[in-house]
Amino acid sequence: MRLALLTALTMIAFAANSVLTRLAIEGQHIDPLGFAIVRVASGALVLGMVITLRGGGLPLLRRNRLPGAFSLAAYMIGFSLAYLTLDAGLGALILFGVVQITMFLHGAIRGTAPNMRQITGAAIAFAGLLVALWPGAGNSSDLAGALLMVFAGLGWAAYTIIGRSAADPLAATAANFLLCLPILLVLLASTGLYFSLTGLALGILCGGLTSGLGYALWYNVLPGFDSATAAVVQLSVPVIAIGAGVVFLGESLSLLLIIAAFLVLGGIGWAISAQSVPADRS
Numbered sequence: 001m002r003l004a005l006l007t008a009l010t011m012i013a014f015a016a017n018s019v020l021t022r023l024a025i026e027g028q029h030i031d032p033l034g035f036a037i038v039r040v041a042s043g044a045l046v047l048g049m050v051i052t053l054r055g056g057g058l059p060l061l062r063r064n065r066l067p068g069a070f071s072l073a074a075y076m077i078g079f080s081l082a083y084l085t086l087d088a089g090l091g092a093l094i095l096f097g098v099v100q101i102t103m104f105l106h107g108a109i110r111g112t113a114p115n116m117r118q119i120t121g122a123a124i125a126f127a128g129l130l131v132a133l134w135p136g137a138g139n140s141s142d143l144a145g146a147l148l149m150v151f152a153g154l155g156w157a158a159y160t161i162i163g164r165s166a167a168d169p170l171a172a173t174a175a176n177f178l179l180c181l182p183i184l185l186v187l188l189a190s191t192g193l194y195f196s197l198t199g200l201a202l203g204i205l206c207g208g209l210t211s212g213l214g215y216a217l218w219y220n221v222l223p224g225f226d227s228a229t230a231a232v233v234q235l236s237v238p239v240i241a242i243g244a245g246v247v248f249l250g251e252s253l254s255l256l257l258i259i260a261a262f263l264v265l266g267g268i269g270w271a272i273s274a275q276s277v278p279a280d281r282s
Contacts, residue, residue, distance in 0.1 A: 015240035
């Protein structure tokens with residue numbers, strides 16, 4: 001029961017990243033790039049505090065640390081910019097689908113031969129992404145926003161692949177957040193950032209609570225699952241984000257979005273229940 005409760009809280013936290021980002025940016029409380037900076041800074045602070053309380057140092061000088069920090073920066077920038085135009089649920093669905101399909105393709109390229117069930121599941125999930133992205137009547141997706149979220153998904157997939165071999169994932173995540181901050185400041189400091197107290201509060205909440213503490217909680221419950229179960233559990237994140245977007249942000253629930261979600265999540269679920277395809281949080 002404790003594991004189930006903590007897991008549910010973790011998935012809600014991950015879905016809340018999309019809702020909070022959309023709320024802050026669509027409401028013009030803060031610009032997207034400023035939100036990314038606040039999110040990373042507060043996440044680095046909270047994760048650093050968790051590492052300090054737990055004991056142990058930050059592994060800043062590691063072979064893959066800079067690639068990990070740059071891929072995290074790509075995710076943060078694409079994620080924030082995408083929510084200028086995308087609904088929270090649609091953004092989470094695109095992000096989740098791109099990450100999982102990219103991880104699947106990476107495994108196949110690296111020599112983990114997929115079976116027919118995995119190939120079929122990946123094809124169904126890809127078809128669902130096409131439905132979500134396809135322009136036309138009844139589809140509220142914005143092409144530029146969708147492409148930015150695809151970029152964010154590729155960044156997060158790269159971040160996950162790079163950090164897969166980390167001996168201490170929580171410490172590695174804290175180190176990546178810390179190194180990602182100066183990268184964002186250099187890239188974005190001259191882009192005309194603006195903040196309001198509401199925007200800062202939402203950015204701190206997203207970075208410190210639903211990202212920082214959310215990741216810490218995820219690494220706490222992760223040992224209780226095998227790889228396949230951990231991947232399946234994360235199928236709930238886009239569903240929660242879609243529901244929260246409807247309830248808290250007044251977003252519409254179109255038939256195309258329902259079909260896309262069914263195809264993406266059903267295809268991924270079909271593939272990873274055959275044999276674990278590594279997944280990570282978003």
